[in-house]
Amino acid sequence: MEQQGKYIYEYPRPAVTTDCVIFGFDKGELKVLLIERGIKPYSGKWALPGGFIDMDEDSETCAKRKLVQETGLENIYMEQLYTFSAVERDPRYRVISIAYYALVNLSDYNAQAGTDTTCVKWFAISDVPELAFDHAKILDMAKERLKGKIKYQPIGFELLPEKFTMPDLHCLYETVLQTELDNRNFRKKILGYNLLIDLNEQQRGARNRAPKLYSFDKERYEELTKAGFYFEI
Structure with a gap:
């Protein structure tokens, strides 16, 4: 129920976010787009773009909104990847993430840092830095999904x-x-x-x-x- 502009529940409930793995291909290398976080936790660390789902939107709408806000990317090919729900994946509180992966042609998009980010940069898959949260696990799963799907879908x-x-x-x-x-x-x-x-x-x-x-x-x-x-x- 709603009371004085806040949601009050009888039992504890987790927050829900989206995270996005953005793949690009340039000069013979598969790359991934990362943001440098400008807020806690993991301020200054590299991470996948994403954020909390608003009460009036579904997960895909949230994923697309956060991409625009944090990287400036929009109108890109995107598919849902997996739901990550490890109990301690976020040091703040209980957070479940619905992950997506997207494929873009680098020459068509100019990624720019936006909300809560200090920098946005393409990294070769072979040179990805240490990532915040469980984003390394999300990236690994996205790579395997891409590797499998490219065999039977163009x-x-x-x-x-x-x-x-x-x-x-x-x-x-x-x-x-x-x-x-x-x-x-x-x-x-x-x-x-x-x-x-x-x-x-x-x-x-x-x-x-x-x-x-x-x-x-x-x-x-x-x-x-x-x-x-x-x-x-």
Whole structure:
């Protein structure tokens, strides 16, 4: 019940937050966007963007709101990851977090520090600093989710520019999957799905033979999916 502008409950109840793992891909490296906290606890420590859910919003709305407030990012691909509920994950009081992960093309977004943050920065996955709360655990789970899902759903295209080359796509998959993929077989499989649009352009500035530029045919993929199409790398 509500009394004098405060919520009063008969039994103790946990607070609920959202945390967001934002992945990007740049120069052959998978990266994650982190904020430097400007408030306690863990002031000055790096963390995932996120915050408390308001009484009048759902978790996804909160995740998107906090991204805009803390990093300036909006209108990005996002999926729910997992709910983290370890009893002592927050030193203040009982807090449950609903985590999301998102994929962005770095060149399309200019991340900037906002509410309760002193800095926002992209870190290579191989060079992530110590994180506040249990955010290292959240990041690890997000990496595994991305690694698994990119095999059977073409979400990797969200990390690339609108125009990309076959070597760009091949490098992305090898980086995310952390394994070598035979270039010839990879190319044959990708082109065999007929999901790429040949733009009849070549990459500028290439030293040797300039590779072709492609774009992802999202409309065709959605049509094929409705008909039972299965994507697999």
